[in-house]
Every structure is written in structure tokens, then in C-alpha cells.
Amino acid sequence: MPEKYTIPYPARRVHSDGRAENTEVLLAKECPVKLFLDGKPFTTLFASPLELKELAVGHLITEGVLSFTEIAGVEVEGNEVHILTKKEKSSVQYELPREAAREAGKQIFVNSDTVFDPEALFAGNGYLESDTYKLTRGTHLAALIDREGKLAVQIVDVGRHNAVDKVVSTALLRGLDLSQHYMLSTGRQPAYMVTKAARAGIPLVATKAMPFDSGVEAAKKMNICLVGQLRQESMLVFANEWRVNTT
Incomplete structure (x- = not known):
């Protein structure tokens, strides 16, 4: 499937030692x-x-x-x-x-008491890269993962917000309960992105990147747990820490 997201383009690679050659690379389609x-x-x-x-x-x-x-x-x-x-x-x-949209977001509250074990969040590291990204280094990814750490939906797109839109819709069309899943994203998380998850009723958002302060403040108000810098060895929990079971 990665070939449906990509298109070959000619380019000229120039090296620091002065060498140069013609090549062909795969770019992400938009x-x-x-x-x-x-x-x-x-x-x-x-x-x-x-x-x-x-x-x-x-x-x-x-x-x-x-x-x-x-x-x-x-x-x-x-x-x-x-x-x-x-x-x-x-x-x-x-x-x-x-x-x-920002004003409307102030009234959003995720009415869910779902808690996730750290192991389920760390499992997300296994779903952060797609074949398309490996080929192009030019796409984002969003995924929904259940409380057992199992992948439910994974979507690739050139836009981080598009990937979120697509993964939410795919889950709803499949009849999944979004309140029992967390969203994994390769993109940064400003308030705008966190609000998207809140409107869908998703209780936790995790990203390999760092969130913006606006994203953290939005997550606090909307009852969402926001996790940043997700790595194999650690993660940073910024809002509503009670959703990550550390006891």
C-alpha cells in the first residue's frame, strides 16, 4: 500500500565532498x-x-x-x-x-473514567512508524490503541490533523468505543489538536513529540490525559495524570 501514498521524483544529490549524482526519491502525495x-x-x-x-x-x-x-x-x-x-x-x-472553534472547545469535557496501564502506552512505540514514512520521511501517523496495548486503527497522511480526522472516522465507522482507546500521534499537540480528540471522546493522547503549553492547558480543562515524548524508556505525563496507572 505505501506506493499509493507516494510518487517517484528525480533529484540531484550533492555531497559535502563535492560529489554529485542524479537520483530518484519517493515523495508523499498530496x-x-x-x-x-x-x-x-x-x-x-x-x-x-x-x-x-x-x-x-x-x-x-x-x-x-x-x-x-x-x-x-x-x-x-x-x-x-x-x-x-x-x-x-x-x-x-x-x-x-x-x-x-477555540471558544466552543472550552465547553468540551470527556466524560470517561478510563485508566491505562503504562505498558499499554509504551506498546505504542511499536506503531509510531509506517512503511510510507520510512520511504518518504514526509508523512504523519495517527493510531487508536486499546487498553491492552493492541493496535485498533492506524492511518497515514501528509497532515497530522488529517491523520487524526481519518482515524476517528474509521473507528466510528467500525463501531469502536473511542472512550476505551487512546490516540497515538506523531505530531505536536497544540490546543487545536487536543480539542479534536476531545470532541471524539478520546480520554488520552500520546505523542512522540512534545506538546505545546496550549495543548496541556486544553487537556486539563477537557479531562484528557496528555502524554509527550513517548519513548521505549520513558514518557512525560502532562495533564490528568490519574489516567495512567502508576500505583
Whole structure:
């Protein structure tokens, strides 16, 4: 499958000792994806050219535009995704401004008492790299992992936010209980990214990177545990530490 995410490109490699040669490398593909709600243009996302249905559904959910139950149907036509909703057309807010999204995020609270053993989190290190990343060094990854440390869903995309949207949608379409899984991400975690997980009801987010202070503060308010710098030997727990069982 990595070949569906990549495209070969010619390049010239120049070495520090003055040598140079022509070569060919694999780059990650990116394409514009146009979303339509009830026949009206909603937004354009730039993403990897796969799982476009999942991208659209997940984006609407994690941006707070629709709930999963408010989606009546989804059709993909090339790089266009048409979503039919069950809401009154006048009640759908198009192109939700980022500031409005931040304000809405202040009211989000993950109502879950799920706790994870450290072993389940450390197991996430085994799912942090994809074949596509190894080939291109140009993609992000998001995954959902259960309380036993077993991989449930893993998605690759050129955008960290797209990967999150796709993994949330894939899990919901499969009927998974998101409150019993944690999200693993290769990307940094500002408030915007943490809010996406909160809207989906995910109780813990772990990343190999370091979160931003805005992400930590958002996680505290939304009852999410935020783990950063996940490594084989250690991890840093920044918010709602009670979700990691260290007793």
C-alpha cells in the first residue's frame, strides 16, 4: 500500500565532498479534497489521496460541525466528497472560524473514567512508524490503541490533523468505543489538536513529540490525559495524570 501514498521524483544529490549524482526519491502525495455539505461547498482540505470518506467524516466530527449520528450519507466523486446531513440546512455552520472553534472547545469535557496501564502506552512505540514514512520521511501517523496495548486503527497522511480526522472516522465507522482507546500521534499537540480528540471522546493522547503549553492547558480543562515524548524508556505525563496507572 505505501506506493499509493507516494510518487517517484528525480533529484540531484550533492555531497559535502563535492560529489554529485542524479537520483530518484519517493515523495508523499498530496491532493486537494473538496467537501460539500448538502450540496454546498464547505471547505477544501489538502491531504493524502486515500481514505477521503474517512477524512471528510472525521473532519466534520473533530471540528464540531456535526456529530456522527447527524451524517445521513457520504459519496466520493474523484477528489470531491459530498456529505448529506440530517440537520436543518440553516443550522449547519459553514467554515467554522478557528476562534469560534477555540471558544466552543472550552465547553468540551470527556466524560470517561478510563485508566491505562503504562505498558499499554509504551506498546505504542511499536506503531509510531509506517512503511510510507520510512520511504518518504514526509508523512504523519495517527493510531487508536486499546487498553491492552493492541493496535485498533492506524492511518497515514501528509497532515497530522488529517491523520487524526481519518482515524476517528474509521473507528466510528467500525463501531469502536473511542472512550476505551487512546490516540497515538506523531505530531505536536497544540490546543487545536487536543480539542479534536476531545470532541471524539478520546480520554488520552500520546505523542512522540512534545506538546505545546496550549495543548496541556486544553487537556486539563477537557479531562484528557496528555502524554509527550513517548519513548521505549520513558514518557512525560502532562495533564490528568490519574489516567495512567502508576500505583
